[in-house]
Amino acid sequence: MNFAQFLAILRARWKVALIVFVSVLVLAIAVSLLMRKTYMASASVVVDSTKPDPLAAVLYAGGVNPSLIATQIDVIQSDRVAFKVVRNLRLTENPQIREQWQDATDGVGSIEQWLTTTVFQKSLDVKPSRESNVVTVSYKAPDPQFAAVLANAFVQAYLETNVEMRVEPAKLYSSFFDQRAKEAREALEKAQSKLSEFQKEKGIIATDERLDVENARLSELSSQYVALQSLASDSGSRQTAAKGKGADRMQEVLNNPLIAGLKADQARQEAKLQELTARLGEKNPQVIEARANLAELKARVDSETVKVAGSLGIANNINQQRAGEIKAALEAQRAKVLQMKAVRDDGAVLQRDVENAQHTYDTIMQRLNQTTLESLATQSNVSVLSQAVPPVEPASPKLLLNIAVAIFLGTLLAIGLVMGMELRDRRVRSIEDVAQAVALPIIGVLPSPHARRLFRKTARVNLMQQRLLGGYAPEAGKGA
Numbered sequence: 001m002n003f004a005q006f007l008a009i010l011r012a013r014w015k016v017a018l019i020v021f022v023s024v025l026v027l028a029i030a031v032s033l034l035m036r037k038t039y040m041a042s043a044s045v046v047v048d049s050t051k052p053d054p055l056a057a058v059l060y061a062g063g064v065n066p067s068l069i070a071t072q073i074d075v076i077q078s079d080r081v082a083f084k085v086v087r088n089l090r091l092t093e094n095p096q097i098r099e100q101w102q103d104a105t106d107g108v109g110s111i112e113q114w115l116t117t118t119v120f121q122k123s124l125d126v127k128p129s130r131e132s133n134v135v136t137v138s139y140k141a142p143d144p145q146f147a148a149v150l151a152n153a154f155v156q157a158y159l160e161t162n163v164e165m166r167v168e169p170a171k172l173y174s175s176f177f178d179q180r181a182k183e184a185r186e187a188l189e190k191a192q193s194k195l196s197e198f199q200k201e202k203g204i205i206a207t208d209e210r211l212d213v214e215n216a217r218l219s220e221l222s223s224q225y226v227a228l229q230s231l232a233s234d235s236g237s238r239q240t241a242a243k244g245k246g247a248d249r250m251q252e253v254l255n256n257p258l259i260a261g262l263k264a265d266q267a268r269q270e271a272k273l274q275e276l277t278a279r280l281g282e283k284n285p286q287v288i289e290a291r292a293n294l295a296e297l298k299a300r301v302d303s304e305t306v307k308v309a310g311s312l313g314i315a316n317n318i319n320q321q322r323a324g325e326i327k328a329a330l331e332a333q334r335a336k337v338l339q340m341k342a343v344r345d346d347g348a349v350l351q352r353d354v355e356n357a358q359h360t361y362d363t364i365m366q367r368l369n370q371t372t373l374e375s376l377a378t379q380s381n382v383s384v385l386s387q388a389v390p391p392v393e394p395a396s397p398k399l400l401l402n403i404a405v406a407i408f409l410g411t412l413l414a415i416g417l418v419m420g421m422e423l424r425d426r427r428v429r430s431i432e433d434v435a436q437a438v439a440l441p442i443i444g445v446l447p448s449p450h451a452r453r454l455f456r457k458t459a460r461v462n463l464m465q466q467r468l469l470g471g472y473a474p475e476a477g478k479g480a
Helices: 003-012 014-032 066-076 079-089 097-104 111-123 144-202 207-242 255-279 283-376 397-425 431-438 454-468
Strands: 039-047 124-128 134-141 380-384
Touching: 003 014, 003 380, 014 397, 039 066, 066 079, 066 124, 066 144, 066 207, 079 111, 079 144, 097 111, 097 207, 111 124, 111 134, 124 454, 134 144, 144 380, 207 283, 255 283
Parallel strands: none
Antiparallel strands: 039 134, 039 380, 124 134
16 A cells, blocks of 8 residues: 555545544543643752761762662652651541541551552652752642642651651660660779779889889899999908918008007017117027017017908908898899789789770760760751742643644544554555556546546546556547
8 A cells, every 4th residue: 555545545534534533632622621630749859968977977988879869769758758747747637538538448447558558659759850969759639739738748757757767776876885884884893993902902002103112122232232242252352361371461451550550660679679689699688678579569460460360250251141131132122023013913904904994985985975966966968959839730631732642642543443444345546456456457547527637637647557558658538
């Protein structure tokens, strides 16, 4: 079928096509005029995902989280928000709504669930904006005022739910940290009590200062012991030397003034003895007396030397005794310092326990204060961008759009019906139909008596005959 045949069919059945087209158009207009008008009110919110939490100060990851807006849309459409709308507007107390619920469900179920699953889901529309964090909340209702009220109610309920979703975890954490804080405080008190009892038992006031004093005393005793050891060794050597033949050459003997004076007297006496012996002879009483005096001086020198040597022994004994005493004091002081270090180490362990318990308690209290503040927060990262206002024009039905759709559908339906009728009752509409029906060449065409342009049609027929007969064409106006 070519386009000429298609036009011929439409021209033959134009009345049927026109009736169908007009019927569809009239029906669409009538339905649009009879349909109940509904109004759509829209409010918008913006989800700010770039600002940090003013309390937790936790930054979002760089850029916008792709799932953030989708999550917010799901929250707006959730039953939790819908139930909050019902409670905030007290829709369950509205007699008209209760009557509608009674007629729809016969009183089965709850009115909140019916409003949420039946009414709100059909009338609520939540759409995100492209390439932005703006979410538009629209509500459709027969009353424009009611539509605006419901749209704003959903936005307000969403804001409250968003705050609750932030606050509820903080409240749970606050309760958790409050319990942990009590346990940490008890642990801190126990650690401090152990440390206090230990310090009281050991008599510790300032462990580090006392240990410094005892260490200084230990160092002093060690120095004294080393010095006494050196002195005792020296005095022992001198005592050994005093017991030998060289006692008279010892420094103590030589430096002794009494022995020095006796030796000087001995030297003078020896000189006098020599002089008297040379002058008076060996038997002279003066010589004998001088010799006796010299012997007495020698005895006194030897006696004093023995005394000095004996004093060296006494000094050596004293030095040895003092070295022993200092050694014993040194050992006692060393043991005392070691004991104090052990006590200090034990006290340090207890002190670290106290410090760790204090640090744990401080950390938990910091988190407790933070979560407590978060649980009291009344702000979120969602802000109202625009409030819904009662619309002036209805959202549906849209008369012009319905007419355009009716024209399109009516045209398709009319063409489809005409073509269906033609297929059921096929008729000859053109020369091509005759040629296809008889499968023979056409040698002539009688013009329609109503034709107004006979010449043009005759010329067109002659051309068709020429094409069908293989080039042969009779003269115009004559049959073949």
